[in-house]
Amino acid sequence: MAQTYDAFVDDPTTLKMGEEIEIAIRELTPENPRMKYRTRYVRALVDKPKEGADTLLLRWQRGRLHQEKFSIKITKEVGEYRVKQAAVRT
Amino acid sequence: MPFKDNRQYIEALEKNGDLIRIKQEVDWDREVGAIVRRTNEKSGPAFLAEKIKDYPGHRIFGGPVASFRRVATALGLPPETHPAEIMDTYYERASNPIKPVLVKDAPCQEVVITGKDVNLLDFPAPMVHEGDGGRYLSTWHFVITKDPDSGWVNWGMYRQMVHNERHLGGLILPGSDCGKVFYEKYVKHNKPMPFAVAISPDPLSAIASVASVGAFVDEVDIAGGIMGEPIELVKCKTVDLEVPAHAEIILEGEILPDVTVEEGPFGEYTGFRSSPRMPRALYRVNCITHRKDPILCMSNMGIPIDDCAITVSIAWRSMVKKILLDIGIPIKGVYVPPEGIGHLVVVSTETPYNNIATQIGMAIFSSRMGNLWMHQVIVVDADVDAYDMKQVIHSVATKCHPTRGIRVIDNAPSNPLAPYLSLYERTWSKGGKVIFDCTWPLDWHREIEVPFKSGFNTIYSEEIQKKVLDNWKKYGFKD
Numbered sequence: 001m002a003q004t005y006d007a008f009v010d011d012p013t014t015l016k017m018g019e020e021i022e023i024a025i026r027e028l029t030p031e032n033p034r035m036k037y038r039t040r041y042v043r044a045l046v047d048k049p050k051e052g053a054d055t056l057l058l059r060w061q062r063g064r065l066h067q068e069k070f071s072i073k074i075t076k077e078v079g080e081y082r083v084k085q086a087a088v089r090t
Numbered sequence: 091m092p093f094k095d096n097r098q099y100i101e102a103l104e105k106n107g108d109l110i111r112i113k114q115e116v117d118w119d120r121e122v123g124a125i126v127r128r129t130n131e132k133s134g135p136a137f138l139a140e141k142i143k144d145y146p147g148h149r150i151f152g153g154p155v156a157s158f159r160r161v162a163t164a165l166g167l168p169p170e171t172h173p174a175e176i177m178d179t180y181y182e183r184a185s186n187p188i189k190p191v192l193v194k195d196a197p198c199q200e201v202v203i204t205g206k207d208v209n210l211l212d213f214p215a216p217m218v219h220e221g222d223g224g225r226y227l228s229t230w231h232f233v234i235t236k237d238p239d240s241g242w243v244n245w246g247m248y249r250q251m252v253h254n255e256r257h258l259g260g261l262i263l264p265g266s267d268c269g270k271v272f273y274e275k276y277v278k279h280n281k282p283m284p285f286a287v288a289i290s291p292d293p294l295s296a297i298a299s300v301a302s303v304g305a306f307v308d309e310v311d312i313a314g315g316i317m318g319e320p321i322e323l324v325k326c327k328t329v330d331l332e333v334p335a336h337a338e339i340i341l342e343g344e345i346l347p348d349v350t351v352e353e354g355p356f357g358e359y360t361g362f363r364s365s366p367r368m369p370r371a372l373y374r375v376n377c378i379t380h381r382k383d384p385i386l387c388m389s390n391m392g393i394p395i396d397d398c399a400i401t402v403s404i405a406w407r408s409m410v411k412k413i414l415l416d417i418g419i420p421i422k423g424v425y426v427p428p429e430g431i432g433h434l435v436v437v438s439t440e441t442p443y444n445n446i447a448t449q450i451g452m453a454i455f456s457s458r459m460g461n462l463w464m465h466q467v468i469v470v471d472a473d474v475d476a477y478d479m480k481q482v483i484h485s486v487a488t489k490c491h492p493t494r495g496i497r498v499i500d501n502a503p504s505n506p507l508a509p510y511l512s513l514y515e516r517t518w519s520k521g522g523k524v525i526f527d528c529t530w531p532l533d534w535h536r537e538i539e540v541p542f543k544s545g546f547n548t549i550y551s552e553e554i555q556k557k558v559l560d561n562w563k564k565y566g567f568k569d
Contacts, residue, residue: 008223008352008367024352026224033144034211036119037224038254039352061366063221063355080257081349081372 004028005072006057012066015058017047022078025056041078047071092166092317095197095292095336096151096387099164100138106169108135108160115141118150118225123218126152126390133395136160138385145214151387154230155293156397161404164293165316173403174423174477180316181408184301188314188321196324196335198288203378204328209255210375213339218390219357223367224251226356227258230387230397231289232299232309234331235345237271243331244268245299245309250287250373251353258373259353261365262345263506265462265519267305272345272371282344284329285373290338290387295321300398301405302459328377338384342377359402359431361393362509365516395428402432406459410435413457419450423476432459433508434466438476444532448497451525455502462505468526473543485528499523 005025009015023044026037046056049071056072059065093099103109116122116139129135129152136153155161159169162176165183203209215227228250236243244267250258262269276283288295298313314321323332328342350369357363389397407426414421420440426432437450447469454460454467470476470485490496504511504521511521530540542549550558 008355037217037252038211039224040254059221061355062363063219063223065221080254081346081351082369084348084350084369 002052002054003030004055004057006059008059008061008063010061012058012060012068015046015070017070018045020045020075025072025074028057041080041082042074043076043078045073045075047073092294092319093164093292094322096154096290096338096385099154099293100151100385102163103136103160106159106163108157108163108169110135110137112137112139113141115143116150117143118145118214118216119143120217120220122150122152122214122388123216123390126388126396127219127392129153130156130390130396131393133157142214147383148214149383149385150214150216151290151385153389154387154397155297155400156389156395158400161293161297161400164297166318172477173425177404177407177425180297180404181411183316183318184298184303184312184408185412186315187307187311188317188319190310190314190321190323190332192332193322193324193335196322197381198333198335198337198340199324199327199379200382201380202327203380204376208375208378210252210258210341210378211255213384214386215252216388218388219363219392221363222251222356223352223354224253224259226251226388227386228260228287228289229391230296230389231287232291232296233260233268234286234288234333235268235271235283236331237306238275240306242306243308243310244271245295245313247296247299249356251356253351253353253372256375257351258341258375259351260371260373261353262371263462265503265505267302270305272347276345277347280347282346282374284331285341285343285345286326286329286331286333287341287373288334288337288339289341290385291334292317292336295334295337297401297405300401302409302457304458326377327379339380339386340378341373341375342379343373343375346372346374357390357392358507359391359396359398360433360507360509361391361431364507364509364511366513394431399428399431402426402463403428406432406463407435409457409459410437410454410464413453413460414450417449417453419446419453420472422472425476425482427479429479430466432463434468435460435464436468436470436476436482438470438472438474439529440472441529441532445527447525447527447529451497451499451523455499455523461503464523465504465508465521466524466526468528470528471530474528486526489528489530490526495527497525497527499525 053071056070162171215225232245295313322335353370423438451467
């Protein structure tokens with residue numbers, strides 16, 4: 001059954017369709033309702049909506065929902081967290 | 091009698107008419123958050139939701155101290171006590187700290203979960219606001235950490251978002267007490283920092299955890315002073331820390347130095363969702379202990395007035411009062427109005443010399459809390475009640491000269507959650523401060539230049555005032 005996820009991005013308009021990206025997604029339709037909003041780091045192909053495919057919703061960084069919907073195909077689980085890239089101040 | 095835990099506190103609030111019990115099922119996914127938000131905005135009661143969707147047997151206590159009435163109750167005062175008296179009571183008690191006592195058995199360890207059984211999603215962590223970055227298990231709690239060199243234990247209310255079953259993401263500002271120890275003593279040496287979290291602690295311990303009591307001062311001592319008796323602590327099961335024995339839920343684990351998780355955004359205390367989702371500190375939870383049938387306490391930060399606004403109004407005012415008294419300012423009143431969410435301070439003072447308003451502002455902005463969190467100081471004359479915003483706004487509108495009465499300080503540190511800062515300013519702590527001097531200049535001639543105040547108590551003779559007051563009810567007025 002097709003699943004729905006969402007993710008927060010800086011600018012949804014800059015996402016390249018059909019390219020594999022690393023992204024933090026949240027589960028919105030898990031079988032166990034307690035798992036809703038659980039985060040996973042994955043590599044995935046994001047593209048225009050496709051019938052039967054999993055759905056990806058996007059939010060701007062402060063939470064506003066983007067109107068467009070996308071399809072997502074998860075290719076690999078990356079891990080539970082990211083290695084620190086630089087001194088993050090906030 | 092002080093309340094050792096939230097269960098006693100809930101009963102007292104219900105008796106005073108300041109809490110209702112919600113019997114119908116509520117959803118942890120945004121509904122319970124919306125209930126807290128609405129009751130806060132309507133200045134309504136706290137609530138205990140007794141049936142949570144997907145979580146049979148769990149309960150949520152919303153809005154624990156979102157009114158001065160509730161804080162009065164927590165302090166053992168009548169609920170209708172004036173805010174000034176509440177704040178003075180807090181100030182007096184906080185000035186007499188009491189060391190905690192260690193107990194062997196504790197209600198917070200009635201149930202112990204370790205290893206593979208640890209699962210944060212076994213608790214009804216709410217999705218507090220629509221569009222938040224995740225479910226915030228920790229919105230009314232404090233994170234307990236220890237300086238490895240001095241042994242100083244810090245309590246601080248730093249929000250925590252559920253990342254997955256065993257991990258939380260959280261905002262740890264470098265300038266915070268926790269941040270200073272974490273970044274300097276652990277991250278620099280690539281070592282994990284042990285932590286514990288007390289979720290749903292008693293109300294006075296929670297308020298004390300928000301107070302900025304200074305480095306090397308333990309908030310638990312202040313909490314004991316406010317409570318009037320030692321806080322009971324118990325040793326954690328897996329880390330070298332002690333936690334309040336009567337908290338509902340305890341998390342134990344480590345903050346990892348070299349990894350991050352996406353955290354936020356979150357509807358913040360400012361009433362806006364200012365900061366974006368970003369890589370932030372990762373808390374790995376190795377052990378959970380809790381009371382049987384735990385009650386999760388939650389606050390919902392947003393436009394004031396809510397738990398955060400009331401808490402900082404009381405705790406930070408105490409700090410400001412001490413700072414000003416210590417430097418000899420002849421203050422009449424100090425108020426951190428909850429509507430100003432800790433950013434705004436009002437000081438009523440005698441004016442023995444010109445520009446005392448500047449001195450007051452600089453003293454506040456140089457302090458630990460004022461440095462980051464306080465941005466605007468309004469100084470009014472001694473005849474203005476600092477707690478009466480009608481009088482304060484009148485002072486600003488009539489006595490603060492639009493140019494020479496406003497002192498602007500450029501390039502001052504600022505907290506990254508301030509909504510008026512640009513993204514760049516927020517990242518690099520490039521803020522500002524302002525002082526509104528609403529006092530009459532001393533070099534004005536008192537009779538020729540200083541305007542005469544046109545109020546009942548000032549512009550009428552004592553004879554006329556007495557006549558009117560004696561006849562007030564006879565005129566037909568009820569009050």
